[in-house]
Amino acid sequence: MVAPADIVQKSKDYTLLSWSAQGAWNPIPIERGEGVYVYDAHGKRYLDWSSQLVNVNIGHSHPHVVRAIQEQVAKLCYVEPSSTTGPRARLGELMAEITPGSLTKTLFCNGGTDAVENAMKIARLYTGRQKILTRYRSYHGGTFAAASAGGDPRRLANEPGVPWIVRMPDPYAYRTPLYQGRTQEEGDAIIADMVEEIVQMEGPEYCAAILVEGYSGTSGVIQPSGVYYQRLREICDKYGLLLMVDEVMSGFGRTGEWFGIDHYPSAMPDVLATAKGITCGYVPLGATVVSDKIARYFDDHTLWAGLTYSSHTLAMAAGIATIEVYRSENLIERSREMGKVLRQGLMDLAEKHPVIGDIRGAGLHQLIEIVKNRDTREPMSPFNGAPSEAMKKAAAYLKSHGVSTIVRWNMIFNTPPLIITEAQIQEGLHVMDGALSILDEYYEG
Ligand SMILES: Cc1ncc(COP(=O)(O)O)c(C=O)c1O
Known part of the structure; x- marks a missing residue:
């Protein structure tokens, strides 16, 4: 068996990463996936809150x-x-x-x-x-x-x-x-x-x-x-x-x-x-x-x-x-129904966290836009710029707490597999709550 550190090192030595400068790449070596979760080579579990690149709609390893x-x-x-x-x-x-x-x-x-x-x-x-x-x-x-x-x-x-x-x-x-x-x-x-x-x-x-x-x-x-x-x-x-x-x-x-x-x-x-x-x-x-x-x-x-x-x-x-x-599995209807649960959860988080400037989407395709100030709507990270310290910290928090998702500029994607259950949505929202608390420290309202 190849050691996880070797997987990372050889990936860095012999493969190129798209859309990125290569130096800072520090990938998680993923070993397997099941349903809404993926597991890394150390056995750590991640809730797949983005369906990878918004594509694994039926979840991982569907029999x-x-x-x-x-x-x-x-x-x-x-x-x-x-x-x-x-x-x-x-x-x-x-x-x-x-x-x-x-x-x-x-x-x-x-x-x-x-x-x-x-x-x-x-x-x-x-x-x-x-x-x-x-x-x-x-x-x-x-x-x-x-x-x-x-x-x-x-x-x-x-x-x-x-x-x-x-x-x-x-x-x-x-x-x-x-x-x-x-x-x-x-x-x-x-x-x-x-x-x-x-x-x-x-x-x-x-x-x-x-x-x-x-x-x-x-x-x-x-x-x-x-x-x-x-x-x-x-x-x-x-x-x-x-x-x-x-x-x-x-x-x-x-x-x-x-x-x-x-x-x-x-x-x-x-x-x-x-x-x-x-x-x-x-x-x-x-x-x-x-x-x-x-x-x-x-x-x-x-x-x-x-x-x-x-x-x-x-x-x-x-x-x-x-x-x-x-x-x-009626996944189209399920996306609509679970989407309501996810949307409500995000709205509840917006009550608590002033950094949520806007929530947009339908079904299990929901995005939150993070702002420094709700009145000025200044983005927490500039459009097409390097990620701000605040967004970097929030992304790191999500990752370290076992939630994998896309964080781009001032946007956080909430696009889990359509098979996600209500309990799993709550699990993701709970971690998101923690990440938003970090972002709140950078709020300038
Ligand atoms: C709307 C849209 N069109 C096209 C593409 C390109 O697809 P692919 O990366 O499979 O070539 C993407 C990828 O994310 C997309 O989101």
């Missing part, structure tokens, strides 16, 4: 999915994409069942980034136009085009990126001045009017699509109301653009619906890109789902996109089994 993978491995792991398999046929059918509106045909790939890349290619091929409109506060993936599409600062070091991305303003009610004295819906309508004006100024005949997250994720769960999505749908229809939703993070029950966009039935998308919860990371998989109309276009036009591992047989089997788990 149904483990068995399906084991059975598939023994039979066939892979065939090239122009052959087909029973698992591919079935997962395609399931995707048509669970995705909204007339979304019917799926191009399978390896993860969220390539699902978004494929969506953008499809929009450009289908419309014959080039530009894609996206939000500043969004993330769509790590490759050049997907990173350019996201407005998130992770794009900055590799700029200029692809030249055909156009950015739209964000419906950030908590921080954008135009929302002051207005309701969320009123502010969202103004932001949507600005989007229409951007389309006009960019030339509608050059604009292929609007791409937005179905429910905002790592940029801060900055979610508009249905007014915004309905107006986007109208703008797309009026000017001949496709409406594309990125459901990589918000899909598969995370927000209490199958997909984030399901909260807004009047804004059915033409293209949906997803990944993460489709297999919960048991095997990597991404998917780009298109409407009937777009699918028909490609009956006699070449789909200029492809990957060696498109429709990977093992990933197909994992996807089927994962969707079976969502269904048999």
Whole structure:
């Protein structure tokens, strides 16, 4: 057996960590996972309060999915994409069942980034136009085009990126001045009017699509109301653009619906890109789902996109089994119900801790924004800056008390697996209470 210290040292010596300077990396060597918990090589247990990267929705080591993978491995792991398999046929059918509106045909790939890349290619091929409109506060993936599409600062070091991305303003009610004295819906309508004006100024005949997250994720769960999505749908229809939703993070029950966009039935998308919860990371998989109309276009036009591992047989089997788990354990409804418990718990913490400036989200997709002062709303850690001492201390407290989650700038993610119980939510909230007490010491109210 390799000693835990060796695992860490060799990982540091021989592997690179994404999105980080390498020197300060001090990883926990994780050995196994079960349900909502992961265990490190010393046997210490962590409550997985973020579902890793908001993807392990069914929890760790689910026996149904483990068995399906084991059975598939023994039979066939892979065939090239122009052959087909029973698992591919079935997962395609399931995707048509669970995705909204007339979304019917799926191009399978390896993860969220390539699902978004494929969506953008499809929009450009289908419309014959080039530009894609996206939000500043969004993330769509790590490759050049997907990173350019996201407005998130992770794009900055590799700029200029692809030249055909156009950015739209964000419906950030908590921080954008135009929302002051207005309701969320009123502010969202103004932001949507600005989007229409951007389309006009960019030339509608050059604009292929609007791409937005179905429910905002790592940029801060900055979610508009249905007014915004309905107006986007109208703008797309009026000017001949496709409406594309990125459901990589918000899909598969995370927000209490199958997909984030399901909260807004009047804004059915033409293209949906997803990944993460489709297999919960048991095997990597991404998917780009298109409407009937777009699918028909490609009956006699070449789909200029492809990957060696498109429709990977093992990933197909994992996807089927994962969707079976969502269904048999009613995890979409469970996310909604447990989401209420989590939300109430966070609201109770906000009564006690003035550092909680805002709580946003739906289902088991909840974020708290930490501020130095509730009146000024000054963030406890600056946007895109090094983490403040306060946030670092809070993150260290969570970790040392056995709660693993994402702490980014002044935001703390509360996005546990959808199988979490009420008692386990209380367990996480109890530790969060302690972390917030540390943050309260830095409050400047
Ligand atoms: C909304 C969204 N889109 C795309 C991606 C990229 O997915 P992946 O990291 O699987 O390539 C992510 C990853 O977090 C995401 O949250």
